[in-house]
Amino acid sequence: MGLDAVIFCNCVETKKLKVPHPFPRLLYTLNDGRPVIRSNDAAKIAAHDAWMALPPCKHEDMMVDGCSLGNASGAGFIYEVLSSAQKPLRTKLPILLNKVFYSGTHCGDFLTLAQVRGLDVELKQLRKLKLTDLGIATRDVKWITEIIVSLTRLVKVAQKVGKPIAF
Numbered sequence: 001m002g003l004d005a006v007i008f009c010n011c012v013e014t015k016k017l018k019v020p021h022p023f024p025r026l027l028y029t030l031n032d033g034r035p036v037i038r039s040n041d042a043a044k045i046a047a048h049d050a051w052m053a054l055p056p057c058k059h060e061d062m063m064v065d066g067c068s069l070g071n072a073s074g075a076g077f078i079y080e081v082l083s084s085a086q087k088p089l090r091t092k093l094p095i096l097l098n099k100v101f102y103s104g105t106h107c108g109d110f111l112t113l114a115q116v117r118g119l120d121v122e123l124k125q126l127r128k129l130k131l132t133d134l135g136i137a138t139r140d141v142k143w144i145t146e147i148i149v150s151l152t153r154l155v156k157v158a159q160k161v162g163k164p165i166a167f
Contacts, residue, residue: 001105003075003167005154006066008033010161011057019056022047032110032166035062065157067150075104078144082126085134093126095119100151100167110164119165120155123148 011017012027012035021027026038027048037048055062069075079101086093095118099111111119126148131141158165 002071003069003101003104003106004066005069005100005151006063006166007154007158007161007163008035008166009057009059009062009064010163011059011062013162016058017056018058019051019054021051021056031112031164032108033163034166064161064163065154067154069100069147069150070104072104074143075101077140078147079104081134081136081140081144085129085131085136091125093122096122107167110166111158112164113158113162116155116158116165119151120159123152123155127152 008029010033012021012029021037023037023039023044026044027035028038029035035052037045039045039048052062070078079097082093082096082101085091086097095111095115099109099115100119131144132138136144154165
């Protein structure tokens with residue numbers, strides 16, 4: 001099990017669906033950006049699930065972007081590296097440490113758009129640093145840099161579509 005981050009598309013909100021929902025009045029979007037149906041009726045839930053599987057828009061699983069942030073131990077390693085890096089830099093990384101890498105397997109939570117903007121600031125700070133100067137082994141710098149690049153891409157996409165980053 002690992003840590004994945006996704007951004008759901010805004011096709012429901014912008015009415016860019018290729019296939020209409022079978023129960024449009026019951027369709028709504030969760031705080032994490034995922035479209036769901038407001039019903040306890042098993043047949044309606046099954047119809048919604050079948051609609052989601054079509055896919056109803058140009059995005060597979062209604063996700064506009066996503067990435068893997070590593071397995072549980074890798075996410076824990078990044079947490080430790082970033083945690084130790086913030087001390088000598090006198091830099092705070094509260095979103096990366098408390099919302100993204102606090103657990104290598106968290107799921108069902110998300111970053112609000114305000115938190116996405118804060119994450120953007122933290123990532124900009126990290127991109128300015130020479131990671132080897134923080135005591136990070138050269139072999140790990142490439143991997144951590146790839147994670148920073150992936151998160152930076154997700155931040156831009158989330159801001160563009162106005163949706164949270166979900167885990």
